[in-house]
Amino acid sequence: MKIRKRTIALLIYFFLLMLPIYWMLNMSFRSNADILGYFALYPKDITFANYMRIFTDKAWYSGYLNSMIYVTINTLISLSLALPAAYAFSRYHFVGDGQIFFWLLTNRMAPAAVFLLPFFQLYSTFGLIDTHIAVALAHCLFNVPLAVWILEGFMSGVPKEIDETAYLDGYSFPRFFIRVFLPLIRSGVGVTAFFCFMFSWVELLIARTLTTTNAKPIAATMTRTVSAGGLDWGLLAAAGVLTIVPGALVIWFVRNHMAKGFALGRV
Amino acid sequence: MDKWENNRAWFLVLPVFFIVAFSAIIPLMTVVNYSVQDIFGPGQRVFVGTEWFEEVLGDKRLHDALWRQFLFSGLVLLIEIPLGVVIALLMPKKGWGASASLVILALPLLIPWNVIGTIWIIFTRPDIGLLGAAINTMGIAFDHTASPIQAWITLMFMEVWHWTPLVALLAYAGLQAIPEAYYQAAKIDGASAWSTFKYIQLPKMRGVLTIAVLLRFMDSFLIYAEPFVLTGGGPGNTTTFLSIYLVKIAVGQFDLGPAAAFSLIYFLIVLLFSWLFYQALQNVGKGDVK
Amino acid sequence: MTLEWMAWTLPTAAFFLTIFCMLVCMTIWQMASPSIPRRGFLPISTTRGDRLFIGLLGSAYIHLAWLGFTDLSIWIAFPIAIVWMIVVMRFG
Numbered sequence: 001m002k003i004r005k006r007t008i009a010l011l012i013y014f015f016l017l018m019l020p021i022y023w024m025l026n027m028s029f030r031s032n033a034d035i036l037g038y039f040a041l042y043p044k045d046i047t048f049a050n051y052m053r054i055f056t057d058k059a060w061y062s063g064y065l066n067s068m069i070y071v072t073i074n075t076l077i078s079l080s081l082a083l084p085a086a087y088a089f090s091r092y093h094f095v096g097d098g099q100i101f102f103w104l105l106t107n108r109m110a111p112a113a114v115f116l117l118p119f120f121q122l123y124s125t126f127g128l129i130d131t132h133i134a135v136a137l138a139h140c141l142f143n144v145p146l147a148v149w150i151l152e153g154f155m156s157g158v159p160k161e162i163d164e165t166a167y168l169d170g171y172s173f174p175r176f177f178i179r180v181f182l183p184l185i186r187s188g189v190g191v192t193a194f195f196c197f198m199f200s201w202v203e204l205l206i207a208r209t210l211t212t213t214n215a216k217p218i219a220a221t222m223t224r225t226v227s228a229g230g231l232d233w234g235l236l237a238a239a240g241v242l243t244i245v246p247g248a249l250v251i252w253f254v255r256n257h258m259a260k261g262f263a264l265g266r267v
Numbered sequence: 268m269d270k271w272e273n274n275r276a277w278f279l280v281l282p283v284f285f286i287v288a289f290s291a292i293i294p295l296m297t298v299v300n301y302s303v304q305d306i307f308g309p310g311q312r313v314f315v316g317t318e319w320f321e322e323v324l325g326d327k328r329l330h331d332a333l334w335r336q337f338l339f340s341g342l343v344l345l346i347e348i349p350l351g352v353v354i355a356l357l358m359p360k361k362g363w364g365a366s367a368s369l370v371i372l373a374l375p376l377l378i379p380w381n382v383i384g385t386i387w388i389i390f391t392r393p394d395i396g397l398l399g400a401a402i403n404t405m406g407i408a409f410d411h412t413a414s415p416i417q418a419w420i421t422l423m424f425m426e427v428w429h430w431t432p433l434v435a436l437l438a439y440a441g442l443q444a445i446p447e448a449y450y451q452a453a454k455i456d457g458a459s460a461w462s463t464f465k466y467i468q469l470p471k472m473r474g475v476l477t478i479a480v481l482l483r484f485m486d487s488f489l490i491y492a493e494p495f496v497l498t499g500g501g502p503g504n505t506t507t508f509l510s511i512y513l514v515k516i517a518v519g520q521f522d523l524g525p526a527a528a529f530s531l532i533y534f535l536i537v538l539l540f541s542w543l544f545y546q547a548l549q550n551v552g553k554g555d556v557k
Numbered sequence: 558m559t560l561e562w563m564a565w566t567l568p569t570a571a572f573f574l575t576i577f578c579m580l581v582c583m584t585i586w587q588m589a590s591p592s593i594p595r596r597g598f599l600p601i602s603t604t605r606g607d608r609l610f611i612g613l614l615g616s617a618y619i620h621l622a623w624l625g626f627t628d629l630s631i632w633i634a635f636p637i638a639i640v641w642m643i644v645v646m647r648f649g
Binding site: 095096098099102118121125 | 559560562563583584587588591604606607610
C-alpha cells in the first residue's frame with residue numbers, strides 16, 4: 001500500500017514534468033494558422049510541414065549539425081583532460097591542491113555578458129572565430145572543472161589498495177590507469193560525459209558570440225529566425241522539439257550506465 | 268582517506284590548468300582593465316580610476332536588481348533542494364523503473380536555455396497555452412506579461428520545472444551509494460522512516476548535496492536566457508535580475524567601463540557566497556560516517 | 558597577433574604583477590616548509606593558502622565598502638586592507 005502511494009506521487013510529478021514538453025510537441029504538428037485559430041488539446045490535422053521545412057532548409061539543419069559537432073569535441077576534450085587531473089586530486093596531496101580545486105569551480109561564477117567581448121577578441125587573435133573548435137574550447141571553461149569535480153568523487157570511491165597492488169605487480173602508471181582503473185569507474189565516466197554533453201548543449205551566449213555562420217548553433221538560429229519574420233509558433237515548436245532529440249538519444253544509450261554509475265559511489 | 272604526498276601529481280593537473288586558464292585568466296584580466304577606463308573605441312581610452320565602481324555601487328536600480336536576485340536564488344534553493352531530495356527518495360532503486368525515471372528526469376535538463384523560455388511562453392500564453400488557458404477558464408485573469416506577481420510565479424514554476432530534476436538526479440546518486448546493510452541495520456533497530464532519513468540518508472548525501480547547492484546557487488544567481496525570453500525583465504523592472512540589467516548596460520547603452528565594474532562586483536558576490544556554502548557544507552557534520 | 562585589445566594600464570598591470578608574485582612566493586614557501594592546517598580566530602581550520610585567499614577576498618570587500626559608503630580617498634582603505642591581510646595571515 002505504501003509502495004503504491006509513492007509510485008502514484010512520482011507518476012504525478014513525471015506527468016507535470018512532461019506537460020510543457022507535450023504541449024510543444026502538440027504545437028509542432030500544427031500549422032501556425034491552425035494554432036492561432038482554435039484551442040485544442042491534441043493536433044486534429046497533423047501536419048509535418050514544420051519539420052519538413054527544418055530538414056530541407058540548410059540554415060536550419062546545419063545549426064543542429066554544428067551544435068552536435070562542437071558538443072562532441074568538447075565532451076572528448078573535457079573527459080580526456082579531466083581524467084588524469086581528477087586522479088591526481090583523489091589520490092595525492094600537492095602544493096595548492098585545495099586552492100586549485102576551488103579555483104576551478106570559480107570559473108562557473110563569472111557573469112557571461114561582459115566577458116563575451118574579451119572572449120571574442122581572444123579567439124579572433126588566434127583566428128578561431130566561427131570554428132567548432134573555438135566553441136568547444138570555450139565550453140571547457142565550465143565543463144572541465146565540473147568533470148574534474150564529478151570524476152574525483154567517483155575515483156575516491158575506489159579503494160587505494162587497488163592502486164598499490166597494481167603498482168606492486170609492476171604496472172606502469174599509464175597502463176594501470178587504462179587497463180585497471182578506467183574499467184572500474186566506467187559508469188562514472190558515462191555519467192560525467194552526460195553532464196558535459198548537457199551543459200555544452202544548452203549553453204547559448206558563448207556559442208552565439210564565437211560563431212557567425214559556419215559553426216552557428218541551433219539555439220542561436222532559433223532566436224534569429226524568430227525575430228526576423230514574426231512569430232511562427234508551429235515552426236518554433238518543431239525546432240524546439242528537435243533540440244531535445246539528440247539529448248534524448250544520448251540518455252537513452254547511457255541510461256544503464258547512469259543507473260550503474262549512480263550506484264557506484266558518492267558522486 | 269589518507270592521500271599520498273607527491274608534488275609530481277601537478278603534471279597530471281597541468282593540462283586542465285592551462286586549458287582553463289587560457290579561457291579564464293586572460294578575459295578576467297581584460298575585464299579588470301576595462302573597469303578602470305573610459306573606452307570610446309579601439310585605441311581611444313582614458314584612465315578614470317575607481318569612478319565606475321563608485322557609480323555602479325551607488326546605482327539605485329542595481330540595488331533593486333540585487334535584492335531581487337537574492338530573493339530569487341533564495342527561493343530557488345528553498346524549493347528545489349527539498350523537492351529534489353523528496354523525488355529522489357520516491358524513485359525506484361533498481362529495475363526498469365529506475366532507468367525510465369532517470370531518462371524522464373534528464374529530459375528538461377537537455378533543452379537549450381532559450382528554448383526553455385520558448386516552451387514556457389507557448390505553455391502559458393492565455394490564447395494558445397495549455398496552462399494560461401486552463402487558469403483563465405477557472406475564472407482567474409492570468410497574463411504574466413501584465414502582472415508582476417504572476418510573472419514571478421510563472422518564472423518560479425519554470426525554474427523549478429527546469430532544475431529540480433538536476434537536484435533529484437544528484438540526490439539519487441547519493442542515495443544509491445548507501446549499502447543495503449545500513450537499511451537492514453536501521454530496520455532491526457526499529458528506526459522510523461524519519462530517523463533513517465536523518466541519520467543515514469542525509470549524512471550520506473552531503474557530498475552530492477554540496478554539488479547541488481553550489482550549482483543551483485551559481486546558475487540561478489547568473490540566470491539570464493530563460494527570464495529574458497519569458498518576461499524580458501518586465502513588467503516594468505519587476506523581473507530584471509542582475510544579469511539582465513548588466514546586459515542592458517553593456518549592450519544597450521554600450522558602457523563598457525561601468526559594465527565591467529558591475530561584472531567584477533557581481534563576480535565577487537558569487538565568489539563570496541559560493542565559498543561560504545562550500546566551507547559550510549564541507550564542515551557540517553564532519554566526523555560523521557564517511 | 559596583437560594584444561592591444563586587452564587595454565592594459567599601468568595600475569592594473571602592477572596589481573596583477575603583485576598578485577602573481579604573491580602566488581609564486583606562497584608556492585615556494587609551501588615547498589620549503591609545508592603548512593599544517595590550524596585553527597585561529599576564524600571559525601574553520603585553515604592552511605596558509607586558505608588564509609591568503611580569505612585575506613584577498615576580504616581586502617576586495619573592504620575596498621568596495623569604502624567606495625560604496627564613504628566619499629573619502631580610496632588610499633585610506635588600502636592600509637586598512639593591508640592590516641586585515643596581516644591579521645588574517647598571522648592569527649587566522
